[in-house]
Amino acid sequence: MTKTKAEHNQANMENPEENLKLVLVGHVDHGKSTLIGRLLYDTDSLPEGKIEEIKSICDALGKEMEFGYVMDNLEEERDQGITIDTAQIFFKTQKREYTIIDAPGHVEFVRNMITGASQAEAAILLVDAQEGVQEQTRRHSYILSMLGLKQIIVVMNKMDLVGYSKERFDEVLSELTPFLSGIGIDPGYVIPLSAKEGDMVANRGDNMPWYDGLTVLEALDTFEPSKSDLEKPMRFAVQDIYKHDKRIIAGRVEAGVLHVGDEITVLPSGERSTIQSIEEFGKDDVQAAVAGKATGIVTKDKLFVDRGDIITAPDAAPKVTDTFKAHIFWMSKDPLAKGERIIFKCSTQQAVCSVEEFTKVLDSSTLEKLEGREEIRNREVADVLIKTDKPLVLENFNEVPELGRFVLERLNTCAGGIITEV
């Protein structure tokens, strides 16, 4: 049911099939868990017996079974945390496989959402038809726009609680549309639905004859996946070096596929060599490692590599730079001022950096532009120019997310960000 990124990429390499990664964002009470549970149920993607087990316990407790409980209980089977290898949830339509990246809508989990959402190729934005547009809806919408997600479905959930009324749908839409337009989001679809009852998720149902658009699954099937991880130029992030009978460079394939015999360049030093072998515990003669795979490599030549170096394909090397533009979302109560030094972490790379320029600072809720600002405060977002104290191997987030996504830290993570221009 749940796979790591490497397992998924490996399966895809052996048996290529289309996959689209999507994130569900919205207020925690707008029915995100219920919609995920419904998507899994309607596509027959749940572990065998799970829905029956949950229904049976709900009956025993004297309450109605809700699809939100399904999602709640699947969380017990997943790793949680802000790691690159966050386990994901899959479901299938006839066209392709989908990966849902969980993105809780609660304020305190905005930070998780930044990390989860940044791997997505499409998004479903949830709005509660009864409650209308909430503060978190606005912020999540802005985060989506910052992450450059173009393929967006807006779903207006809980239509069952407003009598499946077209008037209410239009009323909420009239509040939401100008806001989304103002931050550059043009949703491909706006779909009224009831995740609880199942209307317009996989099946149309009979309750909204006034809506003649697509269901959620139909809409998702019209989206295009971005370039597969496997098609991107190879990037290997060095984590450590082990010296046993051979000198093994341990790390993670962040993009593309690494093959025995590949010519490589180490950045930022520029040293070159060839992959002699790929080392995996308990396995002989491994010929390739796909994006997401943590593995070890042995090179033909002895290289002076260190943790934080990036090994790449020589003909498609990324930029090595100490200055770049980015979006950041600040999550600490203590502000960050222009010129203040802070730790920058991107993949295995770490440096000290400072914000040289705040091009724009916005309140993430109201989108009010905060004029003349030379600092960023809690829950604000900013377009910035960052300078690091040493050159790093960086990519535009939309090209290679793993080398385009970063965090800023003091004692704890203070900000998440994405690189927009190197």
Place this chain on the structure above:
Amino acid sequence: MIVVYAIDALEYTKVEQFGCSNLKQAHYGKTDISEFSQPRTMVLWSSFMTGQNKEAEILAKGDQEMWNTRIPHEKTFFSKFSSPAVLDLPGYNYDLGVHEQSRKLLKDFFSATDDEQKEAIKKQYNADAFEHHRKIKEQFLAELDADHDFVLGYFSVADVIGHLNFGNDTMMKLIYKDLDELMPKITARTDKVLVLSDHGMKAIGRFGDHSEYGFWSTSFDAGLKRPRITDFGELLTQTR
């Protein structure tokens, strides 16, 4: 009205793990039951309601008879309230038949050697526990709507189900969520709520056994750090 939401074996770590934000209220933590040689349900609730360590007195009755303990009303702090309602509390007024049947089935489960027999016993054991839970929920909500100055509802589902199913996170999470979802119905009727367990629960393989601390939470700031279970009676009578 002061309400005590007494949940047997409510485990602090599971409240955290399952995100039971309602049960946590504004202030919460673990209780100190280290003065007791073992975390026994009857001893702990009897000590709670009297404000005294009742371990020696209750254990002196022997394994069988201790389950029939009935602390006289005037010896409990409930007597300080003019119109208290206490539901199914061990050592006070709990349903002897229901809980004796539960203990019997538990014993039968561990005595059975046949897997099929074990499953049948477990099925009945779970069904009985859930049925009793549904009944108590209904009674509790009815008492909350009546004219009382003190209401205590005792919920045994987490303890009873936990003994045979603590390793089943799906089941335990749904139970904890159900208990958590009852809180808004309580806080809609009063702003003085104590959530209290006698002890918690720890995993023994797929089964559960009592742990060495309980859970407490309050809607009001009582300055509690690591209270003893015998401290609450006086606290609640002072909070009136």
